[in-house]
Amino acid sequence: MRFQVLGPVIVRDETGASVSLRGPRYRAVLARLIVARRRVVPVTRLADDLWDEPPADAVGAIRTFVAGLRRALEPDRPPRTPARLLVTEGPGYALRAEPDAVDAWRFDDTVRAAADLPAAQAVCVLTEALSWWHGPAYADFADEAWARAERSRLTEQRLLAVERRAEAQLSIGAAGAAVPDLDAHVAEHPWREDAWRLLATALYGSGRQADALAVVGRARRMLAEHMGIDPGPRLRRLEQDLLLQSEHLDPGAADPTAQVWEQARAAYDSAVPARTGRRLESAAGLMRDLAVTGGGGLAAARRHRIAAVAAADELGDPALTARVIGIYDVPAIWTRSDDPAQDRRLVDIAEKTLRRLPDHGDADRARLLATIAVESRGMLPAEHPSESGLRPLRAARQAEQIARRLRDPSLLVFALNGVFMQSFQRAGLAPRRDALGAEVLTVAASNNLATYEVLGHLIRLQARCALADYRGADRHAAAADALALRHELPLVTVFTAWYRALRTAVAKDLAAAEAAYERAATTLDGAGMPGLEHGLLPLARLSLYLRHHEAERIATMDPHTDWGPYTPWVRPVLFVARGEIDRARMALRHLGSPPRDLLFETLWAVVAHAAVAVDDAAVMRRAHTQLSPAIDETTAQSGLLGVGPVRAYLADLESALSRHPAQRSRSRRPGRGQRPADDHT
Known part of the structure; x- marks a missing residue:
């Protein structure tokens, strides 16, 4: 379950659907427990918070609310088994949600962590975190005394996040991107001098010196007229620096990457209308590129990808949905899913889209089939086959046939990735996968498909290990590392580091192999691959x-x-x-x-x-x-x-x-x- 309190209080299940919480008292109990942040709230305190004058049966009513919430939050819990999420402890109740299950808790952690990130990464992280807000925190309970302090604290955190993001944007030369949000920020919160300072600096960095000086003047007048004070020393210093055109005001001006990104973003925003299919396709393409960056990028890519696919599906255009699904042709090497529930949802939408797609859309059809094969990883029947278990295997073969007929290299390697994911029908198939990896490698290298060239090397590395050809595996590991360095693909080193630990184990040096595996395990920290990491x-x-x-x-x-x-x-x-x-x-x-x-x-x-x-x-x-x-x-x-x-x-x-x-x-x-x-x- 995911809990949203940055706006109205909402609970969503693993599919993203809203969970019914019945009446307002039920929602109030849940919100009060979220405010407590996993701590126990005594029943007497709940009663005082829920009613101005608690009724005689307040305790019984609260038990009813808690029982209803438990049924909603743990619908599959067997009868008479202890609750695992909304627990009874001592004199009251506590919500034992995971730290990342509540958007407010996740927001706090993200803002804290962003302070230690490089500026460019901090911009991305804070932008995503700010997107979690859908209105004032605990919007349903704005008048409740028990929510007041937490709402104020979260509001201050949001304002801090806006200003920290602006500072990060300024430091990488993306001043123009910071201006619109800062303009709205000072309009809503005119007493924050730091906001005025950042807006003036951003305007100056965008080549608007006169506007920057005018903003400082507005801040000076507002503070004098409404508060009877002069600007603080930082704002006064900034005014002098603007007049002197101090170099430190635009530290990122010499960064061509930031400038190009900012100009391209601005051009896209002005040329492509919001709420269009083109935006969904672009988002899916960005998520494809983000996925190979690893860590938070991979996790964010998975989350935003399914959101884009779901949004396309809601529009009811199967051709658009097929394109949004098929754009995300990120190579996959590990055969256990990182998020089975999300993958099942994606496969369900892909299969539904496939049934609705016109017969003439061969390339789109092949990409849907390949997606089904790749995202159904680990779903081959263990011992007793079923129709649902064999569908991905047939999808992989059909995608390959279409790709070969169309002679499309990028489509072919994507389809072959699906074939690889479904190539575990029995033991002893390493030679077949080695040949598959060799073809992926040849097609990718001939057509400048770098990520699939890496995939080919990793498939062959695995196959050569199965065939005890460790010298051959060494060559593929070295080639994969070289490509990863050249094309900035950090996740590749996870697999090559673990391979080298295996290589040490094969050499029969137990102590060295234990140390090598310990080092390899550190590459999984923050890699965003729970399907690989767990156990x-x-x-x-x-x-x-x-x-x-x-x-x-x-x-x-x-x-x-x-x-x-x-x-x-x-x-x-x-x-x-x-x-x-x-x-x-x-x-x-x-x-x-x-x-x-x-x-x-x-x-x-x-x-x-x-x-x-x-x-x-x-x-x-x-x-x-x-x-x-x-x-x-x-x-x-x-x-x-x-x-x-x-x-x-x-x-x-x-x-x-x-x-x-x-x-x-x-x-x-x-x-x-x-x-x-x-x-x-």
Whole structure:
């Protein structure tokens, strides 16, 4: 749930839809708990805040409000289970929302963080933060005493953010962009001398010296007439500097990049009307460029991209929606989604648009199909196929066919990216992905498609790791790093840093590999890739200990470690290492298949290790069936970590299964090219 209080109080679910909060008292309770910022508000205090004279049944009424809010905020919570969001604690209630779930809390954190950012980045961050305001804070409760102090504080924070953004704009030479907002700012808040000073400086930086001096004069008259005071020393100094044309007044004037950006922005704003499809297409294009900057840029790009797609969908023009979706052809290398709910929503809109699109729009159709394939990453059926699970695979193939027919290089590499994301139907497909990466690399290099040239190198890096060709992988890592440096693509180093940690692990230096993985993990800090980050470092440590047969180290791993999405397949090995054999057997008994993605072989090998240790023949047979097609590969197909050659785990499984004579025939390897028994795709 996302909570908006910078304007009317609104709650939105993961799809962005508004959540019904029933009557005003319900909203007031929620708003009061948000004001408390995760602290407990006693029931007696709530009663005093909600009513001038609390009724006799105030406590019962508040319980009713809280119960209704809980149903709205946690609609899927099973009956009689404790609430996780709106909790009862001691004498009252608290809203335990995450820090980024409430726009006001997020705004505070963003304004604070912007003070330490480079000016150009601060402008972007503060501009986005100011866009979260949709009216006065807690607009529904302007007359409530309990909201007054918080509303005043947030208002002051917003004014500070406007002025800090203007200062950052001035420092990069974007004075013209600062003028309109500052003009409105001083009109609304004429007592803020810093606002007058910044407006005069921005006007001067825009080549309007006379206007700048006139603004200082207006400020002087306003202060004298209404407050009976003279301007402060900073405003008086500025007036002198304007008359002397001091150089320090326009520090960014020599920055051609800032000047070009500002001129282009102004020209676009004047030439392209607001509320047009062209603006949505431009926004999607900007988000495509923003995504490859990493960190906050990637997270913001994902958020604004889905907003642009949703806005296009609301306009009801399928051709426009198709273009807005298809423009965002950002290469994808990792097979686990960063935001599954958002990706499902995007895929739903793309599929709906595809059904409505005229038959003659082949290029748009191919981009929609490729988008469905890319954004459905990790959705291949684990063991039991379904129609919905196979649709992305067919979409990838159809996109590729159309792209080849149209002979469009940029469309082809986008479609091949979708094919790559759906190329995990079974283990042992590294050679196929290597050929796919080679084609992406050739097409991209021949057509100056730098981001896809990097993608080709990273796909081949992964494939060469799976095939134990680490020298080949070294060459692709070096080439990807060189391209990343030349084209300012910082996220590439995340993958190459983790690859080099894997390389250290392969060299059998355990201590050095542990240190390398610790360093690699720092590249994920702020990278904006939760689908990659969550649980990866502990899994890398476990892979090292399995590779080096360090069972004692596995036994000493912190039992409270967050293994993220890998928990079900890791848990049996941890139990085995601690000697908890019965718990390991229980964990294996109902274990499903890991997702068909870059860690498929690794996780099956981990499961195989545990199954052999507890002599679970059924799981050993499943593991053998799944791993057999990759007998000539390693488990390092992710290019980030691995637990050794697949052949070694198959040998252990066969040796253990030989003690189960009735099952020997069922453990034989499939022949070359034969699919495993439960591969339905």
